[in-house]
Amino acid sequence: MVPIPYYLVLAALLFSIGAGAFLIKRNIVTVFMSIELMLNAVNLTFVAFSHVHRAVQGQIFVFFVMVVAAAEAAVGLAIIIAIFRARQTLDVDSINLMKN
């Protein structure tokens, strides 16, 4: 028997670490990975609340989040490859112009 708040506190911690990594990290790939970490934290709250309310809808939300995250990762990494081809760098501070 684990109290549900433990799961929610774990999700809050993971989300905060993900948000911190999003702000602090300078490598564009790592910034993208911290977005995935935040998505995972929110998924955990969905599953925990689905367990509280004995309703399957929360788990279906997580399923859709996973599908969208997979699509987002494919497109985002393609954009990162395109940026690297154009600028030869992955540092977010040096990618500040729309046009070369």
Next chain:
Amino acid sequence: MQLALFIIFAVLCVLGALNLLLQRSPINSALSLVVVMLSLAVIYWTLGAEFLAAAQVIVYSGAIMVLFTFVIMLLNAGEEVKTRGSKVAYIVGIPGVLCVASLLSYTFVHERSTLGYADLGGRLNNGVSNMTEISKVLFTDLLLPFEVTSILILVAILGAVVLARKDN
């Protein structure tokens, strides 16, 4: 017993996430994110979401993270450099994030009496497996959104191919 299982994998999760934050090299961050995702799969399983635990292993740590490591190795990404922008992020970001974490944790712990407990292997409806329940809702009430996601994935594949293509 279940509490021990939860604590082991929760600690693994938080340590993996902190390692993602602290490592300078992207490949180390990616591998610690795999640890976070695999531990989250176990935690989903303890909440009675077997389908999502399997999907987490297959989709997140199997597909998405392999894509990440592939791109990191393809671009030969080295260690990141410190710049002035990141100092601002340290000063503003860390206190803000700590505020969010403590506020959320306080709210969840404060409402613990209404939230209840998680029992291992607990099913939502008695006698019906998690998989049956999810597929029943997904293929009847939510059939249209399910079909729309397949179009979304098709568009994402085409977009990824177009964006990553070398223009001649």
